[in-house]
Amino acid sequence: MANDNRPLVLLLGSARYTVEACVRLGIDAVIVSGARENDAGLAAHGQPTVLRVDDQASPEAVLGALHRAGLAQRTFDAVVTSDEFALVTAGLIAEHLGCRAIDARTALRFRDKYLQKALVAEAGIDTARVRVIEDVHDVSAVTELPSTSAVLKPVAGASTRLTAVVDSVAELHELSHRYRAAGTSERTFVLEEFIGGEEWIADGIVFDGEVLFWSLGAYGDPCLTALDEGVPLWMRRIDPDTEQWRYEKAEPVVLGALRALGLTHGVFHMELFHDPVTGRLAFGECGARRGGAFIQEEVQAKFGVDLGEAMLLCALGRRPELNVKVRPGIVGAAYLPGRPGVLIDLPSAADLMALPGVAYARVEVPVGTVWSGGAAGTDQRAAQILAVAGSEAELRQRFAEARQWFDERLIVAPHPATPRELRSWQRNTWPQSDLGDRLWL
Structure with missing residues (x-):
């Protein structure tokens, strides 16, 4: 069990690089691991205490596991997660335990796509127009799209699951019937303006309200294009020296969106849309977590920055000491289907x-x-x-x-x-x- 003289964190999900950072930095951890993660068999638990639950994003499941293990009265220093679906849970559990985390209200801004875009738009940043679909199984009240084409997606989804482009109200109704027939558990969706162009990625670290580091990347094909056409995703990091203009264009959007959403400590993964013809750069979405796929590996290979370790340190209130070194050439990652x-x-x-x-x-x-x-x-x-x-x-x-x-x-x-x-x-x-x-x- 944990050493009382060492920091103790509660990890919701077994994020590999964060677990490795715990071991390397002498930080004890209690890992709450959900059934889906356990079944996947990919988690490398470098810590002795793992609590298995049905759903690591459920406050009830997490608290129940802590009480059953006799750990509910332990003094935790922070609650940390890279699980998109457990962000709000981490904030609620931290408040209950009296320790550090991204608070639930801030976490919600990084989860709810309607609230997120509303806050970013209110700050004067270009983003898609959006409306809430309270029940995707019944869209009879929708009589027009927010633009010629629109994107339908779960209000708090991830990985473009159940995300589709519709070009007419009739297509929207057809998709609604399909989701209803499939019995989708997700029911609250958003319908937002479709913004085309290149899909850029911004990943970085915020401490005490200051952006310590951020980098840009780009998808070879936008995620929706890859999904619709069935082509594997690939992405690359954008070099700040050879493509400085992209950083100059993205900086006000990235920093402005983070201010609007209120992130003061942690890491972030943001998506932007750039129209190479008009020059328009619009905010897409942002998560208060590490990016998926090989984002961690790309950033570490290109810049020598470990986002997993930075996330852990920020959660504990420790300023990450970064030694950014830009590797020349192109670094990228790809899926093999x-x-x-x-x-x-x-x-x-x-x-x-x-x-x-x-x-x-x-x-x-x-x-x-x-x-x-x-x-x-x-x-x-x-x-x-x-x-x-x-x-x-x-x-x-x-x-x-x-x-x-x-x-x-x-x-x-x-x-x-x-x-x-x-x-x-x-x-x-x-x-x-x-x-x-x-x-x-």
Whole structure:
């Protein structure tokens, strides 16, 4: 159990880099791990105390686990989470325990997409017009869209799940009927103006109201485009020296939005939309957490900044000591998709890291995984790679070659399939296999 002379934090979710920072910095942690995280089997618990719950974003589940473990009266120094859905819970639990965290009111501003855009617009920052759809299963009251095209999304969703572009009220009603038929648990949505163009990313650190560090990145294709067209996501970090104009353009939007939303301590992940024709730069969304995918790895590779450690230190009220070093060249990350069927075999992370320019790789699905085809959100992938290159064109080429190489080495059995179809697939996949005898064909 924790040492009373060391800081003690409550982690909602087992964020790998934050757990590693706890071990490295001599900070004890109690980890609350939900069923979905446990089932994924990716969490690397470097701390001895792990409380398993149904839902790590439920205040009731978290408090119940603390009481059952006899930890409810312990003196915690902070509550920390990288889980988008547990941000408000962390604030509420911290208030109950009497310790530090992003307070629930501020956390809500970074979760509720309507409140967030309203505050940013009130501060004079360009962002999408938005209205609340109280029940997506019944949109009969909607008679017009906020723009020619509009985006429908859960009011507090993530990873573009259940997010879609609609071009007419009729399409909106059709989508509503589809969600109703599917029995979606999310019911409160927002309908917002569609803003096209390039999708930029801003990630950084705030301490005592001061932005200590921030960096820009960009998606190769906007998230909705990737989702609609079924293409894997890829992104890159933007170099502050070779593309300084992007930083100059983004700075007032990034800093202004953070002020409007009231973040004083922590890390953030913000999305912006840039129209290269008109020059318009609009605020998209912002989370008071580390970005997903390989954002942590990109920032660390390009700038030498550990967002996971910074998040932990900010939560404890310690100012992160940063030593920012800009790595020359292009740093980016890409998803490697699976194929529909049952995964029988795939390359290892070591295999991927042996490819030209690949600096880091992570395989995220085990053998036996069943892929249904299509994508429910932008967080679906079989593996991820981080690559370095001399130019964006070279980076694109590295990603294309890695995807092809990876796909050629995937072994995927058809699903669903009859035994006859599986035998045929096996003969074609492994011609040397002997599946018959003199009686059976």
